[in-house]
Amino acid sequence: xxxxxxxxxxxxxxxxxxxxxxxxxxxxxxxxxxxxxxxxxxxxxxxxxxxxxxxxxxxxxxxxxxxxxxxxxxxxxxxxxxxxxxxxxxxxxxxxxxxxxxxxxxxxxxxxxxxxxxxxxxxxxxxxxxxxxxxxxxxxxxxxxxxxxxxxxxxxxxxxxxxxxxxxxxxxxxxxxxxxxxxxxxxxxxxxxxxxxxxxxxxxxxxxxxxxxxxxxxxxxxxxxxxxxxxxxxxxxxxxxxxxxxxxxxxxxxxxxxxxxxxxxxxxxxxxxxxxxxxxxxxxxxxxxxxxxxxxxxxxxxxxxxxxxxxxxxx
Numbered sequence: 001x002x003x004x005x006x007x008x009x010x011x012x013x014x015x016x017x018x019x020x021x022x023x024x025x026x027x028x029x030x031x032x033x034x035x036x037x038x039x040x041x042x043x044x045x046x047x048x049x050x051x052x053x054x055x056x057x058x059x060x061x062x063x064x065x066x067x068x069x070x071x072x073x074x075x076x077x078x079x080x081x082x083x084x085x086x087x088x089x090x091x092x093x094x095x096x097x098x099x100x101x102x103x104x105x106x107x108x109x110x111x112x113x114x115x116x117x118x119x120x121x122x123x124x125x126x127x128x129x130x131x132x133x134x135x136x137x138x139x140x141x142x143x144x145x146x147x148x149x150x151x152x153x154x155x156x157x158x159x160x161x162x163x164x165x166x167x168x169x170x171x172x173x174x175x176x177x178x179x180x181x182x183x184x185x186x187x188x189x190x191x192x193x194x195x196x197x198x199x200x201x202x203x204x205x206x207x208x209x210x211x212x213x214x215x216x217x218x219x220x221x222x223x224x225x226x227x228x229x230x231x232x233x234x235x236x237x238x239x240x241x242x243x244x245x246x247x248x249x250x251x252x253x254x255x256x257x258x259x260x261x262x263x264x265x266x267x268x269x270x271x272x273x274x275x276x277x278x279x280x281x282x283x284x285x286x287x288x289x290x291x292x293x294x295x296x297x298x299x300x301x302x303x304x305x306x307x308x309x310x311x312x313x314x315x
Contacts, residue, residue, distance in 0.1 A: 016271070016285065020285070021271070021273075021274075024271070024274045024278040024281060025271075025273045025274050025275070025278070026275075027087055027088075027089060027090040027275050028089070028275070028277065029090045029091055031275070031277040032088040032089035032090075032094060032095075032098070032275075033089070033094075035088070035260060035276070036079060036088070036098050038257075039072070039075075039076065039079060039258070043072050043073055043076075046065055046068055046069045047069060047213035047214070049062075049065050050062045050066060050069060050212055050213050050217075051209060051212065051213055054212055059212060062212065066216055066217045066220060067217075067220055069213065069217035069220075070217040070218065070220030070221035070222075070223070071220075071221055071224045071258070072217075072221075072258065073105065073214065073217050073218050074106070074217075074220075074222055074224055075225060075228075075258045075259055076105055076106050077102075077106055077108070077225060078259050078260040078262055078276075079098055079099070079102040079260065080099055080103045080108060080110065080113060081117065081262065082260050082262075082275070082276050083095040083096070083098050083099030083102070083110075084099060084110070084113055084114045084117050085272055085273075087272075087273065087274070087275035087276065088260075088275065088276065104191065104194065105214070106218065107155065107159060107162070107191075107218070108158060109162055109184070109187045109188055110187070111180070111183055111184060111187045112162075112165075112184050112187065112188075115175055115176050115177070115184075116131045116175055118175075121269065124240075124242070124245050124246065124269060125233060125237070125238045125239065125245040126238070127238070129174075131173075131175045132233070134174075135154075137153055137154075139312065140312065145305065145308055145309070145312075148226070149223075149226055149227055149230070149301075150222060150223055151222025151223060151225055151226030152219070152222060154222070154226065155222055161173075162188045162191060162192065163188075163192065165184055165185050165188035165189075166185070166188040166189045166191070166192045169185050170185075171184050171185060198210060227297065227301040227304070228259065228297060230301070231247055231249050231294055231297060231300045231301065231304060232247060232262075232265045233245060233246055233247065234247075234307055234308070235292070235303060235307035236291075236292045237291070242266060242269035242270040243266055243270060243286075243289050243290060243291055244291045244292070245269070246266045246268075246269045246270075246292065247265060247266065247292035247293070247294050247300070248263065248266040248283070248290050248292070248293060248294065249265070249293075249294030249296070249297060249300050250263070250293065250295055250296070251263050251294075255297065261276045261279040261280065262276070262279075263294075264279040264280065264282070266286075266290045266292070267279050267282045267283050267286060270286065
C-alpha cells in the first residue's frame with residue numbers, strides 16, 4: 001500500500017519529510033506485545049468473571065459482563081486489521097500469530113481479510129471496486145438500517161461466505177486473485193473444522209463455557225463494532241484523497257486503546273505503513289488537513305445514520 005493517496009486538485013498536503021516518515025514508521029515488538037496482551041488480558045479476566053457469576057448465580061446475572069466482553073471481543077477486529085498491515089509488531093511471525101488467533105476468535109478468516117483489506121485501501125470509496133462498498137448493505141427502510149447497524153447481517157454474510165468457500169471449493173469474489181483462491185479455500189476449511197471440533201468438545205463435556213464467554217459476547221459486540229466501522233468512511237467524499245474520503249473521530253482514551261488508535265483513521269489511510277502506536281503523533285502533524293472530523297461516536301453515528309437515510313430518500 002502506498003503512503004501517498006493525495007491527488008485532488010486544490011488540496012495539497014505538505015508531505016512528511018523522509019526522516020519523519022521513517023521515525024513514525026518504526027515498528028515495535030514491545031508496543032505490539034503490550035497492546036495485544038492487554039487486550040487479551042481483559043478478555044480472559046472478564047471471561048473468568050462471566051463464568052464465575054453465571055456458575056454461582058445464573059446466566060442472567062452475568063449479562064452486564066457479557067456486554068463488556070462483547071465490546072472487547074468484538075474489537076479484536078482491530079488486532080486483525082493492524083496485523084494485516086504487518087505493523088503491529090516488527091516481527092512478521094508475531095504479526096501472523098496474533099492475526100491468525102484474533103481472526104479465528106471473531107470468525108473472519110485472516111488471509112481472506114488481508115486481501116479484502118488490500119483492495120479497500122487501493123480503491124477506498126470507489127463504489128465499483130472498494131470491497132467494503134460492494135458487500136455493504138443498502139437498506140431500503142429504517143428497519144433494514146437498524147439491522148445493518150446491529151452488525152448481524154455482516155457477520156452472517158461472512159460466515160456464509162466462509163462456509164461457501166469450504167464446501168464448494170470455489171472463490172468468486174473479485175478481490176481474491178486466481179493465484180490465492182486455493183489458499184482461501186484451504187483456510188476456510190481449517191476454520192470450519194476447528195469450529196466443529198470446539199462444538200464437539202463442548203457437547204462432549206456438556207459445557208456452555210464457550211457460549212457465554214465467547215459466542216454470545218461476540219454477537220453482542222457487533223452492536224458496538226458496526227457503528228464504529230460505519231464512522232470510518234460513511235458520508236465522506238468519493239475521491240482518492242485520504243484526507244477527504246475518510247473520517248477521523250475524536251474520542252476518549254479507552255475507545256482509542258480498544259480500537260488500537262484506529263479512530264485516527266484519516267492518518268492511517270494516508271500513511272498505512274505507520275503503526276498504530278505512532279498515529280497520535282501523526283495526528284498532531286496533519287490534524288489541520290483533515291476534512292471529515294467526528295466528535296465522539298454517539299454524535300458521529302447519528303450523522304452516518306442520517307446520511308444513509310438521505311441516500312435512500314434520494315433514490
